Amino acid sequence: MSGNVDDFPCKITAREMVGEDILSIRVRCPSIAESIYPGQFVLLRDPSWGMDPLLMRPFAVSAVHGEDLELLIKLIGRGTSLLAERSVGDDLVVRGPMGRGFSSPKSSPIYVAGALGAAPLLFARQVFGAGRFVLGVPGEGWGPFVDHLEARCPEIEVFSDDGSIGVRGTALDGLEKGESSPIYACGPMGMMAAMVKLEPVSCQVSLESRMACGIGACCGCVIETVQGKRRVCADGPVFNLEEVVWNA
Amino acid sequence: MLDLSVNIGSVPLRSPVIIASGTWGYDESLWREDLLRHVGAVCSKAITESPKDGNPGHRIWETPCGLLNSIGLQNTGIDDFVDEKVPKLKSYGVPIIANVSMEDEIGLVRMVERLVEVADCVDAIELNVSCPNVDKGCMSWGVSPVLTSQAVSMVREIWKGPLWVKMTPQAPDPEGVARAAEDSGADALVVANTWLGMAIDVDGKKAVFDRVVAGFSGPAVFPMALRLVWQVSAAVSIPVIGCGGVSSGRDLLSMIMAGATAVELGTGMFRDIRLPENILREVKAYMTKEKVEDLRSLVGIAKR
Ligand SMILES: Cc1cc2nc3c(=O)[nH]c(=O)nc-3n(C[C@H](O)[C@H](O)[C@H](O)COP(=O)(O)OP(=O)(O)OC[C@H]3O[C@@H](n4cnc5c(N)ncnc54)[C@H](O)[C@@H]3O)c2cc1C
Ligand SMILES: Cc1cc2nc3c(=O)[nH]c(=O)nc-3n(C[C@H](O)[C@H](O)[C@H](O)COP(=O)(O)O)c2cc1C
Ligand code: FES
Numbered sequence: 416m417s418g419n420v421d422d423f424p425c426k427i428t429a430r431e432m433v434g435e436d437i438l439s440i441r442v443r444c445p446s447i448a449e450s451i452y453p454g455q456f457v458l459l460r461d462p463s464w465g466m467d468p469l470l471m472r473p474f475a476v477s478a479v480h481g482e483d484l485e486l487l488i489k490l491i492g493r494g495t496s497l498l499a500e501r502s503v504g505d506d507l508v509v510r511g512p513m514g515r516g517f518s519s520p521k522s523s524p525i526y527v528a529g530a531l532g533a534a535p536l537l538f539a540r541q542v543f544g545a546g547r548f549v550l551g552v553p554g555e556g557w558g559p560f561v562d563h564l565e566a567r568c569p570e571i572e573v574f575s576d577d578g579s580i581g582v583r584g585t586a587l588d589g590l591e592k593g594e595s596s597p598i599y600a601c602g603p604m605g606m607m608a609a610m611v612k613l614e615p616v617s618c619q620v621s622l623e624s625r626m627a628c629g630i631g632a633c634c635g636c637v638i639e640t641v642q643g644k645r646r647v648c649a650d651g652p653v654f655n656l657e658e659v660v661w662n663a
Numbered sequence: 664m665l666d667l668s669v670n671i672g673s674v675p676l677r678s679p680v681i682i683a684s685g686t687w688g689y690d691e692s693l694w695r696e697d698l699l700r701h702v703g704a705v706c707s708k709a710i711t712e713s714p715k716d717g718n719p720g721h722r723i724w725e726t727p728c729g730l731l732n733s734i735g736l737q738n739t740g741i742d743d744f745v746d747e748k749v750p751k752l753k754s755y756g757v758p759i760i761a762n763v764s765m766e767d768e769i770g771l772v773r774m775v776e777r778l779v780e781v782a783d784c785v786d787a788i789e790l791n792v793s794c795p796n797v798d799k800g801c802m803s804w805g806v807s808p809v810l811t812s813q814a815v816s817m818v819r820e821i822w823k824g825p826l827w828v829k830m831t832p833q834a835p836d837p838e839g840v841a842r843a844a845e846d847s848g849a850d851a852l853v854v855a856n857t858w859l860g861m862a863i864d865v866d867g868k869k870a871v872f873d874r875v876v877a878g879f880s881g882p883a884v885f886p887m888a889l890r891l892v893w894q895v896s897a898a899v900s901i902p903v904i905g906c907g908g909v910s911s912g913r914d915l916l917s918m919i920m921a922g923a924t925a926v927e928l929g930t931g932m933f934r935d936i937r938l939p940e941n942i943l944r945e946v947k948a949y950m951t952k953e954k955v956e957d958l959r960s961l962v963g964i965a966k967r
Contacts, residue, residue, distance in 0.1 A: 632688035635723035
């Protein structure tokens with residue numbers, strides 16, 4: 416299965432910058448809001464883009480509020496910068512829910528986020544319930560983002576590379592070796608690769624890859640796994656830590 | 664009553680819109696009746712003799728109005744296609760075109776022999792001598808009229824059913840390749856596959872793709888594909904299928920007026936999964952306005 420391939424015209428219902436280059440946005444999309452599961456993602460396009468940008472952009476859902484999806488978007492290139500120029504009431508096209516999400520935990524989970532990797536984990540926390548929530552950010556400039564997360568998730572434990580926010584270190588410094596609670600992780604590839612050394616008993620990771628179709632058709636988004644190449648959009652984005660070949 | 668059905672040689676299609684190879688998957692969720700109702704046929708992903716893992720590294724890079732890809736023919740091989748995919752695909756009721764990727768003669772012969780076993784379920788073979796994303800074979804056959812002729816003749820000897828040849832825009836003499844294909848028994852030409860391009864990762868100061876070059880597609884290539892259709896359709900008398908950047912009803916009409924009988928949609932499907940339906944709506948509105956009842960009457964009209 417590669418998720419629901421229907422496109423829905425949606426409106427932006429709220430927007431806020433949470434830092435210089437991080438956008439928090441809500442879009443009204445009842446049918447996705449009622450069916451999306453933590454770890455699944457949506458594809459998004461702005462009808463004003465025409466043919467440029469050409470492709471839809473993939474984003475995790477960070478929360479569902481009634482009929483609204485909430486997304487946290489880091490402005491890194493053309494598409495995301497154009498999205499940041501949109502206002503409340505503007506139209507977007509949203510496709511989803513896409514991909515396979517996290518499987519639900521049997522006991523209280525630990526959420527481990529690297530920067531924007533917090534997005535799918537916030538939604539997991541909303542559905543699966545609170546547990547330890549460990550966040551790592553680069554540091555300087557990330558204050559408003561951390562404040563935004565703390566307002567939703569008061570138990571959050573924050574680490575920063577430069578020590579300017581929370582404790583100096585990375586999110587992994589918040590974990591014990593051989594951790595037995597189920598871990599849900601999302602962040603940069605390097606962070607997730609390093610989790611292998613911690614040998615957690617159970618860990619699901621949510622991955623990113625450049626996508627063209629986002630529906631499992633093009634094989635553009637594959638990653639290397641112990642079962643061979645698998646599509647992040649349709650076979651993931653959530654994989655078990657041990658099935659991913661990290662040094663590929 | 665507007666008639667949008669077309670015939671590609673002996674293959675009747677309810678719609679002139681075909682989904683191009685490599686841009687539609689095998690997952691059941693894609694084979695919904697409402698998504699495929701407006702589609703004339705679906706081309707399979709490229710099939711190779713043995714299963715292929717495809718290329719490592721980046722596979723996708725967006726450009727303004729275009730897309731570079733370096734998938735590298737990832738597929739599960741001819742045996743899986745014939746044994747597992749074909750029976751399932753047939754049950755969906757949409758004509759299936761088997762895109763056979765040519766690497767070498769022995770592999771080609773074996774693939775076609777296997778397809779003969781399921782000839783009643785495969786509506787045509789699309790001989791792919793045009794993929795630019797692999798080191799072995801493929802495009803190196805399609806750039807040469809002599810090698811194209813050799814490849815087509817080999818298939819023709821074994822496969823009695825409809826045979827399309829998917830050309831490469833990299834051929835220095837496209838008309839020569841097209842005539843060679845026609846003379847060797849091709850029933851139709853698909854014009855064309857992706858264009859050779861590349862991208863540099865300026866921050867990383869290196870080429871984006873491990874193989875450096877990649878296949879370029881999407882709206883950005885449309886005028887070049889249109890020109891090729893115009894040229895090639897004048898050189899042969901078999902039907903031409905336009906492929907490259909088609910993303911709207913006007914693009915389809917342009918291809919038809921330049922001499923194509925149908926079009927294939929690739930990259931456009933990634934952006935708009937209902938593109939076939941949306942294109943046909945636009946085409947029907949045009950036909951009504953222009954009082955054209957049969958789309959076939961527009962084929963090549965711009966040349967007259
Ligand atoms: C499953 C999934 C969930 C994601 N969730 C989030 C999220 O919650 N918040 C967030 O800020 N970002 C998320 N991303 C990354 C986000 O999709 C990219 O940052 C975004 O597409 C970049 O678009 P752009 O036009 O600004 O960048 P450009 O560099 O202009 O993009 C050009 C092309 O590259 C693709 N691309 C670039 N970087 C990435 C990337 N890291 N992953 C996938 N495609 C990329 C774009 O889709 C586009 O096709 C997610 C990616 C995936 C695959
Ligand atoms: C991601 C991707 C994968 C492709 N895979 C194949 C393939 O397996 N076989 C093939 O003949 N062409 C393949 N193509 C080429 C397309 O079928 C089509 O010829 C080309 O993209 C031009 O059309 P477009 O501009 O509408 O995409 C692929 C194209 C893309 C973008
Ligand atoms: S993006 Fe096309 S298969 Fe995943």
